Amino acid sequence: MSDAAESLYAPLFGDDGIERCFDARATLQGMLDFEAALARAEAATGVIPAAAAEPIVAAARAEHFDVAALGRAAASAGNLAIPMVKALTSRVAERDPEAARYVHWGATSQDAIDTGLVLQMKAALDILDAKLALLVDALAALARRNASVPIVARTWLQHALPTTLGLKAAGWLSAVARARRRLVNTGREGAVVQFGGAAGTLASLGGRGFDVARALATGLELDLPDIPWHAERDRLADVAAACGILAGTLGKIARDVSLLMQTEVGEAFEPSAPGRGGSSTMAHKRNPVACAVALSAAARAPQLVATMIGAMPQEHERGLGGWHAEWRALPELIRVVAGALRAMNEAIGGLEIDVKRMRENLDATHGLVFAEAVTMALAEKIGRAQAHTVLEGASRRALSGGLSLREVLAEDDAVRAQLGPETLDALFVPEAYLGMAQTFVQRALAEAGT
């Protein structure tokens, strides 16, 4: 077989480090790490001869095995563990036939496959956490630096009132910081060994099953769950959900950045680089490449979460179909999210800001975004109802006449009687109508621990 299409797509949609967590070698090594740790745990607890462990450990290196052959054998065996155990046993037997008798002792295929997946997942979540720390820092810096930089707030894609770029970034920060905590928490809950033997009772280990399980967990630096979880998949589904929600948050940032990059808006831009998002014939184009990656992740991740949750009703002690659906869905989900995270780290880390354009856009509706501010000021003099009527009329005249609201109000006797020109001018300054923006930014920064 030729290369999988992954070699074409992974650099764009993935993340190098995470791709390595889920490639064929890592998948195999995850299961082999289980077998090695099992042998050591069983030797330590006297279940197998002490001398049997190290030959098994030594053989349990993915590079020793023929990945393609194992894949083919899995097709008829129904899972990867069966041919893996066979191949591992053969390899051990070449050097130590006695030790070979103790490979996979007391375990079932699912013990190796699930624990292997947990190990891969744990390694991947550690990488994601480090990259989330970078994004948190970048967003915190963005929020702090622009805490008082006015930008128009847009609701339903329409100009509303002024806000600050810092508050916008603080909203992103707040959500990313929560996503990070959620990933750490679910990852910790999910970092449990799977070890139950064929029926979840560890019966073939007699009375020593629990001791082996405990030693195995310790050896793998995983938690020992209360009970084997062959057909109870909620912990994995929970990690999946946390990944999906992270993808949603990254998608939200990407949505905003791509909207800010629109030719007509032009307030913020992904960093440019030679060959990045450009177009040879259209020099003015600057495609939001990172946003496209994050948005595509946000389009795919929810369904991968649904696959993981939908696969949960697995039959009896070990199911069929549901369990198998997880094998590719969970790695795929983590890879997709990792790609989005890499992309948004690039985008936010090098985000280019056009403060002048933000100000121009604030002015684009000729002061209408300050109507609420004037209403509130006037209300203190003439009551809110009347103030509102005045402003509604003035706004309408400004809009239809192509005039600025400031000019219209300056001509309005009712207004002039209450608000002098300087007072009026002060009301059309975005900086003066930012409410709690600074407070909220500070709170988000504090909450994110930055």
Next chain:
Amino acid sequence: MSDAAESLYAPLFGDDGIERCFDARATLQGMLDFEAALARAEAATGVIPAAAAEPIVAAARAEHFDVAALGRAAASAGNLAIPMVKALTSRVAERDPEAARYVHWGATSQDAIDTGLVLQMKAALDILDAKLALLVDALAALARRNASVPIVARTWLQHALPTTLGLKAAGWLSAVARARRRLVNTGREGAVVQFGGAAGTLASLGGRGFDVARALATGLELDLPDIPWHAERDRLADVAAACGILAGTLGKIARDVSLLMQTEVGEAFEPSAPGRGGSSTMAHKRNPVACAVALSAAARAPQLVATMIGAMPQEHERGLGGWHAEWRALPELIRVVAGALRAMNEAIGGLEIDVKRMRENLDATHGLVFAEAVTMALAEKIGRAQAHTVLEGASRRALSGGLSLREVLAEDDAVRAQLGPETLDALFVPEAYLGMAQTFVQRALAEAGT
């Protein structure tokens, strides 16, 4: 308009208490509670006249309003808050025109809608928690009572080895207890007030926005978030995911129970009652009605979670489309899960067990489920490899000859030389090959705090 089809379906697929959390009245009351608490918070902080609060509070009762008319007005306004505020203002004005000027002061529609939804959600999660407590207790009792009752473990829908009914129930218990904790945790994280005004800055409240926000949160017994979250929807998505995962776990229990109820298996049954799951022409039928409800929830919930996560990339300060998708998806999800929980409480609370049939099924393969037990015993005498060869041959002969494995082994010289008849008999007793089942049950009971 005639009744919504909900009146037909809700009793089967829902839960009375939860239905009431999300009916038209409760939806309206959620928003009105926001308006009432806002008026009090603003009166307390001096933002509006002290006298304005109580007239607003008094008017903010859902029963005062015409639900259908509000629904129709929402169709052109684009949301329910706009006509609700208008109707509330009118009602307040009838009694106190001055107070009417302060309705919804400084808030935006989304503040009322989101906070209302959070209040509904919080009430619903409290109910779910109480019902989960019942299910945890019922499962704990089931696990404890049957900790040593043998049942065949089935993997890939095939007989494997003996396990115990208690261990099976302990697996369910373990997952339900985790689901409960998850729902409590995400529910707590999600119980935050929404209050940011039109742009998320609370600008129209001048310098007092934060004080109002704090008083508002206190008044509603909700947490005050670091920052308004109009377009950062991860907390709701997280509650949704916890609900979806609960549905998955309930679906897993339902899958198992429905498989145990199969005519050919007959080991456990939903409780029977007149008119429940019966068939007038087929007296032998006993349809797993509760399982059908839980399985249908498990089929629907993952997609509702995906909708919530997929809706996350909302535009700028307040989005369009994504936000609107949540309004029905989240209540629908909680209702679906609540129905599954009600159903499984019925099923588990009254689960009928046929221990005799379990034993018969254990025997149905004529001892083959004990092949592993004999292998392990023989291995101590003649080594594992040889033991395995012996058993493989014996199993094959038993299977093809329609004989019991016990008989075949009794005729086998290699076996007879090592294991006396009594020893052999002892190996064909399920109770003797249960490994750590008891330990695991105890651990699950302890972990579930029961």
Next chain:
Amino acid sequence: MSDAAESLYAPLFGDDGIERCFDARATLQGMLDFEAALARAEAATGVIPAAAAEPIVAAARAEHFDVAALGRAAASAGNLAIPMVKALTSRVAERDPEAARYVHWGATSQDAIDTGLVLQMKAALDILDAKLALLVDALAALARRNASVPIVARTWLQHALPTTLGLKAAGWLSAVARARRRLVNTGREGAVVQFGGAAGTLASLGGRGFDVARALATGLELDLPDIPWHAERDRLADVAAACGILAGTLGKIARDVSLLMQTEVGEAFEPSAPGRGGSSTMAHKRNPVACAVALSAAARAPQLVATMIGAMPQEHERGLGGWHAEWRALPELIRVVAGALRAMNEAIGGLEIDVKRMRENLDATHGLVFAEAVTMALAEKIGRAQAHTVLEGASRRALSGGLSLREVLAEDDAVRAQLGPETLDALFVPEAYLGMAQTFVQRALAEAGT
């Protein structure tokens, strides 16, 4: 129980006509129509006494029954048909005890439920088709009227080259016309009666089952399928997919319209009306209400399709869980799509266009959108590679200097040597660089049959 929240949400997210297809009355009537037609078919084929049919037909009116009581009874029966048949039988018995013996003769619950759903679906699809015809006409008019109105094409949310508003509308038209055909085709395939009796064999009707089935289908104006389809749900899933794809296409139009409505873009607008999408304090706001509805449908529909497809693997002759998941998912999907269709009919039917603004936006990049046009013209004189180099440099100078590309080129000796001022001017006219836009519009109009 209070009103379902549907009374609040249906006007915004639904469509009156479609809501009536799926309310409690219609759901009940669908099943009753099955029972009535069955009685007539069985009387006509001599399976039941001729006199038994009309009393059953007369009683089979939804208004005779207590919807809430049936809903409650369904909760323990497991489906609606069991209590419906019981209630229908009672009602018939009051007038004609003999006829009452023949109610539901030879049918199973699922026969009534599935056929009822098919009848509801068929009525709903007819309504959708009529509304799609309106949308096709509106889009065709829009495309025709604006076939040569220039607008900037945007790719990756960046200005690219000129296109026409007509071509944009023709793209929408083309997809909507296909969606309509798809709905008609899948609806026709899905309009099949369900009639198989308890095991799908119609055994209780002896040798006359097939004749009854044929007469029943004729009576209901449904097709007779090759075979009962109790556990083969692909036809319904196919209708669901067609609905989901329609939602996707409507969502695409809504996405575009909402982007065109952005304050900074301002090229097209949903129609305005008093109280529609406005904001009392922000006179400049014009919220894309219809787009929000369509985009929320596009966010929800894909998951409802997934629920229908995911529910397909139903057990044996009649499944549990999967079948039940369909009962609400399919109606919900059709309702959601109907709401989106109603909304987009409103939006497109009254779409307001700002041609002047389109022209201004085309000019916003100071001619850069014509770089490709100049390149092609110059290439004929000096070769494409050199032309490209010239334009790349000129574009860069225009961009950095804030100059128009036209000006920069006018100063460029290499250009002046080849292209005179008039030739150059002609290259900066959008109308001159529209390629096949007209042809494509005509083709789309023809293909849509308009």
Next chain:
Amino acid sequence: MSDAAESLYAPLFGDDGIERCFDARATLQGMLDFEAALARAEAATGVIPAAAAEPIVAAARAEHFDVAALGRAAASAGNLAIPMVKALTSRVAERDPEAARYVHWGATSQDAIDTGLVLQMKAALDILDAKLALLVDALAALARRNASVPIVARTWLQHALPTTLGLKAAGWLSAVARARRRLVNTGREGAVVQFGGAAGTLASLGGRGFDVARALATGLELDLPDIPWHAERDRLADVAAACGILAGTLGKIARDVSLLMQTEVGEAFEPSAPGRGGSSTMAHKRNPVACAVALSAAARAPQLVATMIGAMPQEHERGLGGWHAEWRALPELIRVVAGALRAMNEAIGGLEIDVKRMRENLDATHGLVFAEAVTMALAEKIGRAQAHTVLEGASRRALSGGLSLREVLAEDDAVRAQLGPETLDALFVPEAYLGMAQTFVQRALAEAGT
């Protein structure tokens, strides 16, 4: 980078032929085929020099290019076409610099990427169709051969009445035949060239754009759509839905087969083979490996369909995020379905039947499955109501007393008065109570064209 995990998983979850349609080489070749055909079409229509075509065609072979390097370049370019065009141009230039100037002439990246994907999809659908033909034949043979072999019908996983294995298979056949037609139809609709240039107008080709498009379509043996469809993705979504529905149908068959294979049921089995689905320690186990593959596909496919539909609302002339989500989702979906199809061809092609066990299971409820048959016979004598009362009592006595219904009825005076022993015996023969089973099988065979 090491091998993608695909090398491990593809043999189990995929299909060799289909994997080759979507590997890196095929993905690249799809785009190159577009470029080659474009050059020929443009040469034929005089848009580029006649001599330029063949050097481009000659260079457009995937094996000439460095897949990994293209993948890396795509990461910053944002898509694969940009580096592909660059690499192709370089390669052409090495041999013919003049021809190199005409690579990708007038096309946009999406033209190449979409058309390439369509070509891959078309090849894959042809393979699927051939494999579906095999499955249709196998199912038809199964249905024909077992048209009158009794098996118990199970509803809600409970025994109901007798049916035939042939009717069961005919249900599968009927759905598979429809799935095949659906795939052919949607595949034909989707086999359209994409060619619109940067803005969908083909402006850079002047007046000859349409001629080139037509020649291009002809050259690629694709249809020419009415209009470019860069942001109208319904055709692909429709193919996706057809694939998803096929997965659902295969999952339904797999669900049934795996339930029939249960140790307690034992009526049908996937073919056995050395190393296939076995277990070394549990000789009696026979894991339904093929069913696990098909069920996992049925768990994953619906969400992949949802991803494709959810990605439809793409922005303006070419979107971002939604389009990118398709690149892996559609191939993944087709691969998943292909794996399920391969698996079910194995399972059904070699399905082993245990007719004796079917009969035993029919008898397992001691005649209760014939209660309806006796009721109908008795009803002709004493009326249906009384007959029903008699049978209800008898069934209850049989069930509680562990007696056969036949025996209980033989003791019942009311029955003995009406039905002689031979008549009664005849009512307990499954073959006598199969209704229209044969007719339905014949109809399904005819409808499937077999």
